Amino acid sequence: MFQSIQFAILSLFVATTFAVETVVINGSDFVNSVTGNRLQILGVAYQPGGSSGYDPASGVDPLSDGSVCLRDAALMQRLGVNAIRVYNVDPDLNHDMCASIFNAVGIYMLIDVNSPLAGQSIDRSAPWDSYDSSYLNRTFAVVEAFKSYPNTLLFFAGNEVVNDLPTGGTVPPYMRAVTRDLKHYIAKHSTRSIPVGYSAADVRDVLLDTWNYLQCTTTGDDTDPSRVDLFALNSYSWCGDSTYQTSTYDVLTADFSNTSVPVFFSEYGCNQPSPRVFTEVPVLYGPLMTPVLSGGLVYEFTQETSNYGLVNVNSNGSAELLVDYDTLQKQFNTLNVTMLQGEKAANTTVVAPTCASSLIVNQGFANNFTIPAVPSGAQDLIDNGISPAPVGKLVTVTSTKVTQQVQQSNGQVMTGLAITPLADDESNNPSGASPSSSSTTTSSAPAATTSKKGGAGNVKSNWSVLLGVVSLSVLYTSFI
Numbered sequence: 076m077f078q079s080i081q082f083a084i085l086s087l088f089v090a091t092t093f094a095v096e097t098v099v100i101n102g103s104d105f106v107n108s109v110t111g112n113r114l115q116i117l118g119v120a121y122q123p124g125g126s127s128g129y130d131p132a133s134g135v136d137p138l139s140d141g142s143v144c145l146r147d148a149a150l151m152q153r154l155g156v157n158a159i160r161v162y163n164v165d166p167d168l169n170h171d172m173c174a175s176i177f178n179a180v181g182i183y184m185l186i187d188v189n190s191p192l193a194g195q196s197i198d199r200s201a202p203w204d205s206y207d208s209s210y211l212n213r214t215f216a217v218v219e220a221f222k223s224y225p226n227t228l229l230f231f232a233g234n235e236v237v238n239d240l241p242t243g244g245t246v247p248p249y250m251r252a253v254t255r256d257l258k259h260y261i262a263k264h265s266t267r268s269i270p271v272g273y274s275a276a277d278v279r280d281v282l283l284d285t286w287n288y289l290q291c292t293t294t295g296d297d298t299d300p301s302r303v304d305l306f307a308l309n310s311y312s313w314c315g316d317s318t319y320q321t322s323t324y325d326v327l328t329a330d331f332s333n334t335s336v337p338v339f340f341s342e343y344g345c346n347q348p349s350p351r352v353f354t355e356v357p358v359l360y361g362p363l364m365t366p367v368l369s370g371g372l373v374y375e376f377t378q379e380t381s382n383y384g385l386v387n388v389n390s391n392g393s394a395e396l397l398v399d400y401d402t403l404q405k406q407f408n409t410l411n412v413t414m415l416q417g418e419k420a421a422n423t424t425v426v427a428p429t430c431a432s433s434l435i436v437n438q439g440f441a442n443n444f445t446i447p448a449v450p451s452g453a454q455d456l457i458d459n460g461i462s463p464a465p466v467g468k469l470v471t472v473t474s475t476k477v478t479q480q481v482q483q484s485n486g487q488v489m490t491g492l493a494i495t496p497l498a499d500d501e502s503n504n505p506s507g508a509s510p511s512s513s514s515t516t517t518s519s520a521p522a523a524t525t526s527k528k529g530g531a532g533n534v535k536s537n538w539s540v541l542l543g544v545v546s547l548s549v550l551y552t553s554f555i
Contacts, residue, residue, distance in 0.1 A: 094225045094469065094499050095181055100270050100304055102423035103334045105228075105369050109500065113420045115360060116339050117407065117504070118158030118185070118372035119151065123388060125379035126191050129163035136165045138184075141172035146394065146477045147376065149494045150386060152180045154400065155407040155505030158228060160185040160341060160372045166216035171470045174224040179472045179496040181503035183228035185341075185372070186221050187274075188214040188257065197233060199242045202249040208452035212461055214253070215260050220465035222265040229305060230269060231341070232257055235276040243281040243440040247288045252447045254289070255301035259457050262300075264464075272305035274341040282308065283330055284440040290336050291430035293444055297335070301446055302427065306334070307341035309374075313355040314345035319363060322355065328367050335427040340371025346383050350398045356406035360415055366422075373403060393480040401484050407505040416504060472496065 096109045105114040122128070123137050138144065138161060151159070159182060164170070177184060189196035195213050198205040214232075221227045232253045237246045250273055257271045275285050286306050292299040313322035331338045340359070344351060358364060359371055378384025378397065385400040428434060432442035449457070477492040497503070 094178055095183065095497075095502050096500055097225050097267060098183065098228050099268070100337060101420045102425045103337050103369075104420040104422050105305075105337050106420045107502075111419055112416060113418050114157075114369070114502070115365065115415050116158045116183075116370035116372065117156050117360075117410075118160060118183075118370070119154075119156050119385065120162070120342055120372050120375035121147070121159040121377070122162045122375060122379075123147075123377045125381075126162060129165075129190055129192070131165045131167070131192075134168070136163060136168055136170075137161050138164060138170040138173040139168040141176065142478065143392070144173035144176045145474065145494060146392070146479050146481065146492075147386075148176045148180050148182065149477050149492050150394075150396070150400075150481065151182060151376070152494055152503055153506070154385070154404050155503065157181060157502045157504060158183040158185060158372060159376070160187070160231075162187045162234070163190045164217060164220070166213070166220040166465045168220075170220060170224075170467055172472070174221070174226065174467060175469045175472050176494065178224065178226040178469060180494050181497045181501050183226045183502065184221070184224065185228050185231065186217060187231045187234055188217040189231075189233065197236050197246065197249055197253065199236045199238070199246055202236075202246050203447070206249050206252065206447060207450045208456065211253075211256055211450065211453045212456055214257060215456055215461045216465055218257065218260055218269075219264070219461060220467050222261065222267075222269060223467045224469065227269060230257060230271050231274050231307070232271055232303075234274040234341075235309065237281055237285050238276045238278055240280055240437060240439050243284060243437065245441070247285065247441040248443070248446040250289060251301040251444075252449075254303055255446065256449060256453065256457065258300045258304075263457060264460050270304035272303045272307060272336070274307045274309060277308045277310040277312065280437060281440060284435050284437050286331070286334075286338075287428065287434040288430075288441060288444075290334065290427060291434055291444070292427040293430045295429060297427050299427075303336060305337045305339075307339050309342035310340050310371075311343065311345040313343070313358075315348050316352055316354050319358055324355070324358060324364065328364050332367050333425070334367070335425045337369045338367065339369040342374040343371045344373045344375075344383060346381075349382070351402060353399075353403050353406040356403070357409055360410050365415070393482075395482040396484045398484050404505070408507050410505060412504045416502070 096107050098105050098114055099108045107114055121137055129136065159177065161184060164186060174184065194210060218230065233250050236250060237243050254271050261269050273289055275282060289303045290306060292302050313324060319325050375383050376385055378387040385397055385403060387395045387397055430444040435442040475493045481489045481492055483489055
């Protein structure tokens with residue numbers, strides 16, 4: 076009798092597609108659209124194979140293989156991250172299973188619309204040559220492929236396209252133009268507003284001018300479509316066991332203290348000296364920085380030639396956790412998640428500065444805010460949509476157990492590694508699990524954000540009562 080009830084309940088659970096809550100921007104904060112709580116990004120950069128590994132002819136990209144995503148999502152859930160940044164995606168591939176797996180474990184996706192291939196990004200040396208309808212068609216295709224996933228948090232219109240003063244003189248108007256075009260396309264063809272922003276190089280000669288140029292408004296309010304919704308920077312100034320002052324994090328925080336859009340680290344995690352100690356984590360998520368910054372993403376999840384990885388992935392799909400994974404997990408576990416993710420948005424009344432040449436301090440940096448017109452043929456794409464348009468949708472995640480062998484950093488093989496699907500009002504957070512503590516390891520149920528249902532703990536306790544106080548996550552993973 077109990078087995079029949081158990082099967083019926085599990086069948087209902089498997090047939091249900093849980094989802095994270097979509098995130099909106101309120102002033103300079105990311106905000107859960109249902110609870111109103113501010114979201115701090117605890118993320119990792121995710122580009123298996125590295126930037127040079129992107130090859131559309133291969134028929135795969137970082138979000139096209141469900142088995143790979145399941146393995147990595149289980150390890151990320153255990154690590155405690157709630158977001159991934161994915162640089163190179165092929166809009167013509169199917170991403171439903173990977174997006175659904177990351178959604179199930181409460182992990183948001185930050186998607187770059189560009190790629191390293193010719194014609195698929197703005198050429199910083201001659202932006203006027205690369206800004207055309209063919210390029211925009213590709214960026215719109217990425218939007219189409221990911222707009223329907225509720226865990227798509229944002230799109231990056233560019234990454235480090237401005238990286239010195241010469242590029243600062245020519246590129247910024249094109250970044251505003253691409254932002255405008257993406258936002259118009261989303262407004263026309265998406266059922267929800269998805270933020271569009273820029274990821275900057277932390278080059279102090281141009282960083283603040285880039286931020287001011289992209290965040291200002293030409294309309295007097297935040298309705299200017301060419302204005303970025305958010306601004307991020309790739310920062311590696313904290314190296315080793317540094318300090319808030321030595322790393323110049325104090326300068327960054329002060330510089331962005333009056334931001335009108337969310338600011339966060341789109342990459343961080345200097346790898347010299349090695350192994351990394353990640354002592355910046357409690358500072359980045361502490362009282363000195365959280366009033367201004369919205370978290371960040373560690374570079375990077377998989378070990379590539381640049382030696383920033385947390386996990387080494389072998390050609391046969393097996394993986395080994397590196398020491399940096401354990402260290403980062405320990406640092407994440409020191410955070411007060413309830414306080415970090417449970418606060419209401421506070422920076423909601425900030426006003427965007429009006430675009431003016433006085434915002435720009437470096438001579439030679441662009442200070443004219445007239446931006447390029449929409450390229451020939453591109454307005455039709457914006458008005459009517461691209462064709463054929465990729466279609467993405469959440470699908471049922473029917474398998475939760477990782478099939479590939481994964482070793483901990485101490486050499487022990489992890490057994491029972493699996494994802495733990497969360498309720499539809501949770502995002503993933505550090506769980507407090509001890510790294511490399513046992514050869515028998517499962518994904519611990521992460522700490523949850525406050526839910527619209529009165530707290531995720533109440534939801535889970537109801538399941539426990541129904542199942543005779545048996546853990547749903549253990550029961551579910553053993554059933555599959």
